[in-house]
Amino acid sequence: MVDASNLAEGLQALPLPLLVASATGVVLLALIALRVLGNTFHGKAPPVEEGLPFIGGLIKFSKGPLPLMTEMYAKHGEVFTIPLLHKRMTFLVGPHVSPHFFNATDDKMSQTEVYDFNVPTFGKGVVYDVDQRVRSEQFRFVADALRTAKLRTYVPAFKQEAEDYVSKWGDEGVIDFMQTFSDLIILTASRTLLGREIRESMFKEVADLYHDLDDGMRPISVIFPYLPTEFHCKRDAARDALHAIFAKVINSRRASGVKEDDMLQVLMDSRYKNVYGGRGTTDAEVTGLLIALLFAGQHTSSVTSSWTGYRMLANRKWFEAAQEEQRQVMREHGDKIDMDVLNSMNQLHLNIREALRMNPPLIMVMRYSKEPFSVTTSDGKHYVVPKNHIVACSPTFSHRLPHVYKQPDEYQPDRYAPPREEDKPMPFIDLGFGGGRHGCMGQSFAYLQIKTIWSVLLRNFDFQMIDPLPEADYTSMVIMPKPCRVRFVRKKLQI
């Protein structure tokens, strides 16, 4: 280390002209450094769509983020800002301007400010109610429950639930995929995430409480999560009831000493390492994390399963390609469906992935800029996004950019396979599961679950759409297909 008194003595010993010259040099160097840093932090801000003061952006936003993005992208390109009441929201469109958004650490691009409307739903003490250090430990517990060895144990439950569910169908009938998959996903998730006790004895009660929680999450809840509305009151009552149910289940499991193969068990057995003095999880934390995971996986997976069906049937050759793949798999493995068998189903995987590209359930992912950061557009324009902006990336909009995907409005599952590999040129092209630092932790779980369910369907039924391909309902929190009738006929796939 430099000793200050030695430095002062040294400076006094210098002849005056040399001292003045040295000081001038230091000032010049400092000015150059400031200039360089200044360029980094005070570059050109993104174009702002000013409009009516204070409420201008809100009026545009209320017509839906998609029309807003379409209009602003045409006018300003890949980066633009709209004022939203007292806040500013900057949109980053496409992979060229997205890396910082997805890669930056939480102290630079924070989730808390934009996602804390979830706190009354998940409950206190978990996820967006805790600081980043605690949250990353809680996500470590989740990651433990979603590692490959655990996922392998979930597959038989997915298969069992799917087979039991369709065994109650007649020989033919009419269904709506969204309804069917919502039912199926909550069944499979209950068994693998919430645990055997809930699935076997309290399923209806817990599913109804989940419904009240879900119904309490409306667009207005994002801005005013604590507004004393009827649906918020029901949400709060449902969350408290779920906490009471899980406390009982956890206590009786702890008392029995029996360990189960599910997410509940992993969360119950988890311990913090670097916070809270290394204690184990509380019942309230376990419940809150389970609710958060249900929210993360339920609509997203049922929407993706539904669009996979609708898109395959509207482009029947891809439905037939998936059937043909099932025949090949069954010739090799018989009726067996396990993780390795699922991983060999490449065609089904591509069909799901392409459905997710065309209809990602999350229209926007968001962060809050804690520091300014610079972006460079595909045509070389530089902008500095100021700090304290809400920053948004849209999988929905980015997935339809013609300079990124060829014929983006067409369902072409082979775009991801060689030789096309359209997701390969750069990172953050494919955003269905987000990416980077906060990419989806449930991606493998979701693929295994959706592939198992679709394998059971493809092996036992034929489907025809009665209505045209449904439109997406952009008014819901998670973008779902509008109602659409599908006829099913029970028909064993001939190998």
Ligand code: HEM
């Ligand atoms: C097709 C189904 C799914 C889709 C499309 C999906 C999509 C996403 C997306 C886009 C993100 C990133 C959000 C952001 O950047 O702000 C995300 C994060 C996350 N997802 Fe999923 N998800 C799915 C299923 C699941 C499932 C089944 C689980 C759990 C079992 C899950 C757990 C999570 C978690 C814990 C995060 C937060 C990761 C973090 O912030 O570090 N997801 N998901």
